[in-house]
Amino acid sequence: MPRIEAGSVREHRAQRLAQLIDAAEAILGEGGVEALTAGAVAKRAGIARNSIYRYFDSIEDLLELVVTREFPAWIDAVERAIAAEATPEEQAAAYVRANIEQAARGTHGRRASLSRASLSPSARERVKHLHTSLHEALAGVVGELGVPQPELTVAVLQAVVDACIRRIDQGDEPATVADFAAAATHRLLTDAHA
Structure with a gap:
């Protein structure tokens, strides 16, 4: 039995999985998807090659873990931003701003590129489901x-988010983009009520 390097088996597994994802991210950053092999990940993480399969079934599964790594924190940040506002209009603006801020903090562009080009169809579907949970939060606010x-309003607000995230991925100043998006959200919602 392997030596546990944490307070519990669960903590040990979480730490080891994080190490493997870190190793995969580093390899992807240096050599792209072609460099991501079980041997390279194991070597980078400092464990035996066959041990990595205790944490995922294939390199494709590991790639999915890399792509989705930031989703839980992202979703939590968006939900907290919505909850911090009192009115639905401010909640919609908070949704837009929080998504843009999360994209600016993370590695969204690289992860999105990996998702489009390197994930299996079933993994892309799981990533799509994670995005859907964000859209449902916006749909509740718009409702x-x-x-x-309401459905068209959600689609247009999400298009604003997506376009602004692409601008950040291309190098635009995140604060300027977020301010623009929040103002556009307020204008859209004012016009939608007119």
Whole structure:
């Protein structure tokens, strides 16, 4: 039985998995998807090659873990931003701003590129499901606004988020983009009520 390097088996597994994901991210950053092999990950993480399969079934599974690593914190940040606001209009603006801020803090561009080009269809579907949970939060807020076309409003607000995230991925100043997006959200919602 391997030596446990944490307070519990669960903590040990979480630490080891984090090490493996860190190793995979480093390899991807240096050599791309072609360099991501079981041997390279094991060597980088400092464990036996066959031991990595205790944590995931394949390199494709590890790649999915890399792509989705930031999602729990991202979703939590967006939900907290929405909850901090009192009105649905401010909650919608908070949704837009929080998504843009999360994209600016992380490695969204690289992860999105990996998701589009390197994940299996089933893994892409799981990533899509994670995005859907964010869209549902926005749909709930828009539903409270009572706008005449709630689904279209959600789609347009999400398009604002997506376009602004692409601008950040291309190098635009995140604070400027977030301010623009929040103002655009307020204008859109005002027009939707008109």
